[in-house]
Amino acid sequence: MKHDEEVVLDPADGLPVMQVGPWSEEKHVALSRYVDAARKARAKWAYASFIDLFSGPGRVLNRESGVISDGGVLSAWRMSARGGAPFNEIFIADTNAESVEACSARLREAGAKVQAYVGSACKTVDLVLAKLPRGLHFAFLDPFSIEHLDFEIILKLAARPNIDILIHFSVMDVQRNIGVDFNLANSRLDAAAPGWRNNLRLKEVPKRRQVIVYLEYWESLVTDLAKMQVAQSKPLFVNMHRGPLYRLIHLSRHPLALKLWNDAALPASRQQSLTGF
Template sequence: MAKKNDDKVVIDPADGLPVMKVGPWSEDKHVALCRYVDAARKARAKWPYASFIDLFSGPGRVLNRESGVICDGGVLSAWRMSERGGVPFSEIHIADADAESVEACAARLRGAGAKVQAYVGNASTTVDSVLERLPRGLHFAFLDPFSIEHLGFEIIRKLAARPNIDLLIHFSVMDVQRNIGGDFNLASSRLDAAAPGWRRSLRLKEVPKREQVGEYLDYWESLVTDLTKMQVAQSKPLFVNMKKGPLYRLIHLARHPLATKLWDDAALPTSRQQTLPGM
């Protein structure tokens, strides 16, 4: 999660480090992530090295805007779950455009016992730094940007070049819904980075407005699968806001059918019933 510039910094009284404000739906996202991390522990155990990669890590802890509760964010939750399951990640690679967030997240992970490699910069740049330091092993990348304009297609392409990797991607339905109509005839669009060529390929005037986001997502999936030869899992849970408005989907990419099955099982709605580690 890249830091939002309009958010006032909030300090966690537990450790004196900054936290990020998020909506209440983030907890369900982290539950699904942790269920998958736990389900994949037997696969990790077969490898001498297993990494977790988060190029939008934020500070590692989040504040629920509605309840005021502070809890672990995605990467810290995933680490604790891997450790609790008895097969911890060998190494955690974190990055964020905000240096203070990276420093806080790294400190929290190290305090929790993780081996951490930390990078500062935009994901389009830090992805290269991470890949340069990854040894042979099993890798899992969690891409959780606030907006789809930061989900560059090249980031996915570069990560997918690793033979033993799967990706879990936060795909912002809300961003696409807000911008797809107005951006269609512009010289450049906030949606171009994620799905290059979408305006040349989609005939939006022939598509009902309610179906336009689905058309864009289908086009994005076709780009990803054609280039990476990875499979998009059937389960793509949709997260909504307090008014039931669509926010984002979690989309899983993998080459091994077992990884796809594990995600399809982990992403079931019953994920809400599981408690996150440390809560």
């Protein structure tokens, strides 16, 4: 939850909600579809966890419709329980202590076993990994902006042998900042894709392709450094004017996990596709 955002309470439980755009609902649908699709694989493990280092308060308010619904981690937990293969443990974190407290309370009320931490994802990832037993793990990284998607977080999570990672990758942030930031001493895009300015000849790239080459470079880091594969399906979410907002990108080492995501991410009719992004 952004610190400068007016706090809105859910009348159902009196706890805060996070205000979001209408496109967030489809993101949570895609997440839930994958959790459901992976239930048989998850059931084969003695232990399975769900990790959300940007959890927010667990419930969201659609700014346009005024409808309050479950956020990512609560949607994922309910789907896992409904499918008969619940996550054994949920690890959540956020920089906002009030959000962590609210999310934790909601998850526990829904029957989940929760471990909760307050702090930046760069720090809480270490706390989570220190408590994470052997098993099958699924991490959902849903930051407010690309500058919070520090690649070190991905590297640390990827050190676990049996883990899948689903990432909210902000195309809008890259598109907005890539041209201006290329010549700055410090770029908002550096943490997400270290070394991008030394490896991309941006002046030789048409403006409409700059986001693509940045994403391709980021994917090369995933493959070369994190030793994970990027799923083929990378649904693009757009705003009401069809402007690109973000992609959901799934990382795994297991062919089955990649196939499940490619099949389950979103029905083909609902996936957005814009040339150049």
